[in-house]
Amino acid sequence: MSQPIFIKGVLLNEQTTDILIENNKFVGIGNNLSAPTNAFIIDGSHFAAFPTFANNHTHAAMTLFRGFGDDLPLDIWLNEWIWPKEKNLNPEIIYWGTRLACLEMIKSGTTAFNNMYFFLEDETHAVNDSGIRAMLGCTHFGDADMMADLDAKLPEIPCERISYSIAPHAIYTVSALGLKRCADYCKHHGLKFHIHMSETLKEVEDCIKANGCRPYEYLDRLGILEQMGNDLIGAHSLHLDENEIALIGKYHCSVVHNPNSNLKLASGHEFYALEMKNAGVNVTLGTDGCSSSNNLDMLEATKTMSLLQKGWRKDPTAMPCAEAFQIATVNGFKAMGIDAGRIEVGKLADLMLVDLNNIAFIPNNNTLSNLIFSAHSDAIDTVICNGEVVMEHRHVKDEEEIISNARRVAKILLA
Amino acid sequence: MSQPIFIKGVLLNEQTTDILIENNKFVGIGNNLSAPTNAFIIDGSHFAAFPTFANNHTHAAMTLFRGFGDDLPLDIWLNEWIWPKEKNLNPEIIYWGTRLACLEMIKSGTTAFNNMYFFLEDETHAVNDSGIRAMLGCTHFGDADMMADLDAKLPEIPCERISYSIAPHAIYTVSALGLKRCADYCKHHGLKFHIHMSETLKEVEDCIKANGCRPYEYLDRLGILEQMGNDLIGAHSLHLDENEIALIGKYHCSVVHNPNSNLKLASGHEFYALEMKNAGVNVTLGTDGCSSSNNLDMLEATKTMSLLQKGWRKDPTAMPCAEAFQIATVNGFKAMGIDAGRIEVGKLADLMLVDLNNIAFIPNNNTLSNLIFSAHSDAIDTVICNGEVVMEHRHVKDEEEIISNARRVAKILLA
Numbered sequence: 001m002s003q004p005i006f007i008k009g010v011l012l013n014e015q016t017t018d019i020l021i022e023n024n025k026f027v028g029i030g031n032n033l034s035a036p037t038n039a040f041i042i043d044g045s046h047f048a049a050f051p052t053f054a055n056n057h058t059h060a061a062m063t064l065f066r067g068f069g070d071d072l073p074l075d076i077w078l079n080e081w082i083w084p085k086e087k088n089l090n091p092e093i094i095y096w097g098t099r100l101a102c103l104e105m106i107k108s109g110t111t112a113f114n115n116m117y118f119f120l121e122d123e124t125h126a127v128n129d130s131g132i133r134a135m136l137g138c139t140h141f142g143d144a145d146m147m148a149d150l151d152a153k154l155p156e157i158p159c160e161r162i163s164y165s166i167a168p169h170a171i172y173t174v175s176a177l178g179l180k181r182c183a184d185y186c187k188h189h190g191l192k193f194h195i196h197m198s199e200t201l202k203e204v205e206d207c208i209k210a211n212g213c214r215p216y217e218y219l220d221r222l223g224i225l226e227q228m229g230n231d232l233i234g235a236h237s238l239h240l241d242e243n244e245i246a247l248i249g250k251y252h253c254s255v256v257h258n259p260n261s262n263l264k265l266a267s268g269h270e271f272y273a274l275e276m277k278n279a280g281v282n283v284t285l286g287t288d289g290c291s292s293s294n295n296l297d298m299l300e301a302t303k304t305m306s307l308l309q310k311g312w313r314k315d316p317t318a319m320p321c322a323e324a325f326q327i328a329t330v331n332g333f334k335a336m337g338i339d340a341g342r343i344e345v346g347k348l349a350d351l352m353l354v355d356l357n358n359i360a361f362i363p364n365n366n367t368l369s370n371l372i373f374s375a376h377s378d379a380i381d382t383v384i385c386n387g388e389v390v391m392e393h394r395h396v397k398d399e400e401e402i403i404s405n406a407r408r409v410a411k412i413l414l415a
Numbered sequence: 416m417s418q419p420i421f422i423k424g425v426l427l428n429e430q431t432t433d434i435l436i437e438n439n440k441f442v443g444i445g446n447n448l449s450a451p452t453n454a455f456i457i458d459g460s461h462f463a464a465f466p467t468f469a470n471n472h473t474h475a476a477m478t479l480f481r482g483f484g485d486d487l488p489l490d491i492w493l494n495e496w497i498w499p500k501e502k503n504l505n506p507e508i509i510y511w512g513t514r515l516a517c518l519e520m521i522k523s524g525t526t527a528f529n530n531m532y533f534f535l536e537d538e539t540h541a542v543n544d545s546g547i548r549a550m551l552g553c554t555h556f557g558d559a560d561m562m563a564d565l566d567a568k569l570p571e572i573p574c575e576r577i578s579y580s581i582a583p584h585a586i587y588t589v590s591a592l593g594l595k596r597c598a599d600y601c602k603h604h605g606l607k608f609h610i611h612m613s614e615t616l617k618e619v620e621d622c623i624k625a626n627g628c629r630p631y632e633y634l635d636r637l638g639i640l641e642q643m644g645n646d647l648i649g650a651h652s653l654h655l656d657e658n659e660i661a662l663i664g665k666y667h668c669s670v671v672h673n674p675n676s677n678l679k680l681a682s683g684h685e686f687y688a689l690e691m692k693n694a695g696v697n698v699t700l701g702t703d704g705c706s707s708s709n710n711l712d713m714l715e716a717t718k719t720m721s722l723l724q725k726g727w728r729k730d731p732t733a734m735p736c737a738e739a740f741q742i743a744t745v746n747g748f749k750a751m752g753i754d755a756g757r758i759e760v761g762k763l764a765d766l767m768l769v770d771l772n773n774i775a776f777i778p779n780n781n782t783l784s785n786l787i788f789s790a791h792s793d794a795i796d797t798v799i800c801n802g803e804v805v806m807e808h809r810h811v812k813d814e815e816e817i818i819s820n821a822r823r824v825a826k827i828l829l830a
Contacts, residue, residue, distance in 0.1 A: 378793030
């Protein structure tokens with residue numbers, strides 16, 4: 001049983017409110033609540049409370065590649081920079097790389113992430129030690145041969161903050177047989193299916209050449225859209241036509257927009273957020289890995305997403321900040337099957353406190369607008385995940401140790 | 416005479432270096448320099464030194480409108496939200512609004528800004544008290560009637576950090592006579608000519624209807640491009656054709672890209688940075704006012720600019736971070752006629768120290784990439800302007816007083 005947390009007089013939805021957390025849930029939200037005698041009390045008088053972010057697509061340990069190979073075409077970047085160095089990966093590098101990613105996410109208000117990378121066991125240790133949530137993808141290529149004895153290979157889940165997904169890399173790196181094996185395994189074990197979809201135009205053109213249809217039509221033909229339904233998470237989902245949008249809406253799949261990565265790799269930027277939402281798709285947001293987007297900051301990604309929607313649609317009313325924030329928070333938790341993302345009684349207690357004395361909130365004509373359009377992550381003072389404080393006054397447990405080890409293993413990785 | 420500043424063992428262009436500043440200039444850069452006995456000594460061992468930013472287009476006191484009227488079409492936002500409230504402007508509001516803007520710019524590494532707003536005398540006091548540089552625009556509408564007795568109206572310049580420009584608002588709000596009066600005055604007094612140009616498609620279409628030519632062709636027909644040459648600063652300059660690019664290149668004018676404002680107001684995002692550079696234009700960067708872009712953060716604007724260039728050109732090699740940084744720094748100072756923007760002996764001593772222990776620099780595979788693509792302004796620890804420390808360990812003089820007064824006058828403005 002963790003200590004209750006009582007936040008006194010904090011700004012929530014522009015009203016001053018008390019918030020009480022017991023165990024891992026919100027149990028009281030209102031005026032003049034009483035603090036339990038054993039509560040950890042936070043004076044909320046110059047803070048605003050917001051739900052935390054859910055980062056729905058990243059490659060956590062790749063944070064060690066930050067700034068390595070910028071401004072390059074995708075194929076040169078992968079073939080000549082990233083893949084040769086990934087041969088150096090080992091459990092220790094993964095552990096500290098993932099700890100570094102978790103540290104950066106905590107410091108920017110993210111308490112859950114949807115991951116796709118390697119060395120599941122070491123990722124699991126790192127997330128468990130970090131105090132935040134993750135859905136860790138078991139990544140597959142080719143025919144996904146390892147599915148056969150996967151039950152034996154999936155590490156035991158050490159805490160309620162962690163879950164696993166099956167993550168076939170993409171339709172162009174996993175065979176039809178492999179994709180079906182992954183989907184069957186997910187269906188049988190109640191797991192999510194996390195895959196890169198339609199990130200580049202080339203990928204769509206190649207699919208049409210190879211299969212005579214577009215990528216989501218191909219998944220549908222394999223029966224996977226119907227089989228997975230809202231357990232399918234399609235990262236990027238950038239180059240879609242109307243039929244594909246209708247299909248993924250029909251099955252209520254989730255998609256993950258990664259605006260900074262898409263811009264930086266020049267994959268495209270006309271993401272159909274509105275059309276997908278209207279079709280019934282659960283639209284979520286991610287940062288992608290640090291090797292393509294350079295940081296894991298969901299607050300920054302939320303602003304970029306909103307501004308890009310206004311920009312390419314030539315419509316300043318497109319995606320107001322409240323809609324962008326919903327995509328970055330509640331929709332993201334929903335995709336991962338986590339009952340968080342809203343500060344409401346009964347929901348899992350993930351919350352951030354934002355410092356209203358930060359320059360980005362001066363003056364404070366609109367708190368959410370200031371958070372999304374004006375602030376940076378340094379305005380986030382305190383982060384609570386699952387009813388536990390994981391950052392207080394911007395200090396995170398083990399921070400110095402994580403930074404020093406991350407620096408050390410980055411040298412081994414990039415040697 | 417200000418106290419010399421000696422920065423010992425700081426990372427500069429990926430080399431550990433000493434930097435000596437005397438009076439307002441860099442006087443020594445190299446290894447094992449000696450500190451003068453009276454020097455203020457900064458231990459640079461976990462810092463990287465960079466030039467500061469020059470924000471080439473903003474409306475400083477509008478920082479008080481932050482978050483007021485987001486997600487609206489331009490005409491509704493101006494007519495129903497901003498203009499009615501601007502009737503409340505008074506000297507006190509301008510003073511504290513401008514102090515707030517300067518505070519925010521210092522905290523995000525900007526030491527010079529090119530302004531266009533009202534109440535020149537109060538802006539001047541505010542900038543003088545802030546310790547940074549500004550070129551303050553004397554704004555004109557209509558026939559610019561006040562040019563006749565402007566000599567008497569321009570306040571005395573209190574220090575070398577401040578200059579004035581003449582700022583006819585735009586070609587659609589200032590008559591041909593007014594534009595010519597402004598240009599003549601600039602020519603006679605050696606001042607810069609700062610004007611909004613080609614921000615929206617409508618403005619270009621209206622110009623073609625009214626004048627039979629595009630906006631920069633219209634300025635050329637009035638003789639103003641030739642007359643002003645590199646003293647002309649065209650803010651936005653977004654919707655241009657080849658002939659216009661050739662014209663402003665021929666006369667070496669400066670243009671100012673405002674990517675966040677352009678996206679948020681949906682004015683357009685296909686800025687011709689490369690084509691203008693190749694034509695001989697001095698391309699610079701700005702944030703625009705806080706009422707349209709919500710913050711004054713040039714570091715954020717630099718990232719957005721680079722990513723947008725990659726995005727709309729569908730070319731991941733477009734505008735690498737070094738090129739973006741040059742636009743945001745040295746090109747900006749050049750446009751304002753300030754000999755800063757490079758850390759070189761003889762240049763004016765404007766510099767920022769970036770904290771390499773900030774999470775954005777872990778690991779540090781590429782310091783400039785981490786600054787532009789990964790970091791936020793909280794990584795900026797120390798800012799020096801004109802040989803004086805204006806921020807040390809993120810603390811700025813008068814910060815609490817500025818914030819408290821800005822909050823107070825914002826209420827009067829928005830009453």
